Amino acid sequence: MVKIITTTQELQELRGKLKRAAGFVPTMGNLHAGHLSLLQQALQEYDEVFFSIFVNPKQFGPNEDFGKYPRTLTQDLELIQSVLAGRPDKAVYVFAPTDPSEIFPAGYDSSISVCGLSHWLEGKVRPGHFEGVATVVYRLFELIKPERAYFGLKDYQQYLVIRQMVRDLCLPVQIIGMPIIREAEGLALSSRNQYLSPEQRKQALVLFESLQKVAHTLNGKKANLDQARDMIRELIQDPNWDYLELRDAENLSPDLNTSQRVTLLGVYRMGTTRLLDNLQLELA
Ligand code: AMP
Secondary structure, three states: OEEEEOOHHHHHHHHHHOOOOOEEEEEOOOOOHHHHHHHHHHHHHOOEEEEEEOOOHHHOOOOOOOOOOOOOHHHHHHHHHHHHOOOOOOEEEEEOOOOHHHOOOOOOOOOOOOOHHHHOHHHHHOOOHHHHHHHHHHHHHHHHOOOEEEEEHHHHHHHHHHHHHHHHOOOOOEEEEEOOOEOOOOOEOOHHHHHOOHHHHHHOHHHHHHHHHHHHHHOOOHHHHHHHHHHHHHHOOOOOEEEEEEEEOOOOOOOOOOOOEEEEEEEEEEOOEEEEEEEEEEOO
């Protein structure tokens, strides 16, 4: 069963009636197989799953794509329905507020800032972005009270920011990080991929290929770090990189001396579209 909810009042009434623990998948809609993988995992663990579709104005900068971000609710609901086909024991409650004031009522004036993690990499290029993300996710957690919430590792820094917020504020929710779903050739699925022309889509493969090249050079060994960093320096001669960096996978520190796991994060610009990707790597 899929039930759509558009107001906060309706959401709270429903949540009050459901006594069992529930899973939660927050999204901005325009669903693809990456989003659906989160839903599938949540449905494996819970009979009742909340799924939000909300293009959050607070996480977009003034010159970003908030206005043109794809909004495809009818198609999204069909995809959710298809995941539920043949599973009468499961329920998905889709919270898709039609008006942002359902989430941020007039006068709402609080913001959550996860200090260190939010200001590097993506946060440096998009000031205020992670405050917007943390604030909406906190608000959704508060309304939905999930036992577990599912996030894609595609947005690795976002995953770390949310995990840190949950730890610091002692929120009673477990954060589950889910693997990146890619197209066959390697491009990570993203709602923004549809901004790309067929030619740009081909060129965009440089992002995943570069991540793989660096990972191959690193080959899991601290002894190869200098070589991997040299390769990164060479790759970012291409001015389309916003960044390509090796960071500690737990805290995003650039100091990898004591790191056991690292993340290689990159953002490559194709025209005005920013494509994010990362790899998680062991380091011995
Ligand atoms: P978005 O709608 O872009 O805000 O994404 C909602 C959730 O889906 C976030 O937790 C994303 O990390 C996750 N997600 C987006 N793309 C992918 C992907 N290709 N693979 C796995 N998860 C993804």
